[in-house]
Structures are given as C-alpha cells and as structure tokens.
Amino acid sequence: MLTTFAQIPRVLQALALASVLALTACASLPPPTAELSTAQQAVARATAADADQYAHDEIERARALLAQAQSAMAAGRDHEARDAALATAALADLAHARSRQAVADNEFAQHRAQIDDLRRQLQLED
Secondary structure: OOOOOOOHHHHHHHHHHHHHHHHHHHOOOOOOHHHHHHHHHHHHHHHHOOHHHHOHHHHHHHHHHHHHHHHHHHOOOHHHHHHHHHHHHHHHHHHHHHHHHHHHHHHHHHHHHHHHHHHHHHHHHO
C-alpha cells in the first residue's frame, strides 16, 4: 500500500509522540543528595549510639558504603550512588538498633544484679 499525502500528518504525529515518549523515558532523576544526607545522618546517629562497640561490623560496612555512594555521586553515577546511599542508611539504622539493644540489655543485667543483691540482703536481715 502506498502512503498518501493524507497519511503523512498521522505519521508525523506518531513520530512526534514516539520521540516525546522516548525522551520522557530517558529523563534522569535528580542527584541523590537527599539520600546521601539521610545516609550520613544515619551513620552519625549509629556512631553516637556506640555502634563501634556494639555493632562494629554493621557500622564499618555502612561507612564503606557511604564512601562508595559519595564516590559514585562525584563520578556522576547517580543510580549507583542512590542505591549505595539507601543501603548505607539501612545498615546504619541496623547498627543503631543493635547498639541500643545492647545498651538496654546491659542496663537490664545491671538492674537485675542490683535486685538480686537487695533480695539477698533482705533475706539476711530477717
């Protein structure tokens, strides 16, 4: 079938629509500055909760991922930077939670020991 002049506008419309869709699909996300900031805050929060002592492996891995995210962002690899920043935040949050749990467990053990001492003292005084 031969293309007529009446069909040319439709072909041009279809090409224009395809071009717009292709350009929209290629549009990139903004740089992951918010994700990096969140990751940095999560690492700082975990560090403040003594993660170096109670969740050493997790906080070290989080720091390594943060450095990787920063390096990827500097190189313009935004997708890789975003993924590393999100993983950093998750690992740092895990380190924070484990640190808080360890501190709570230690405090509980101390209070339990104090209660046991008081019970022994009370039994001796009876």
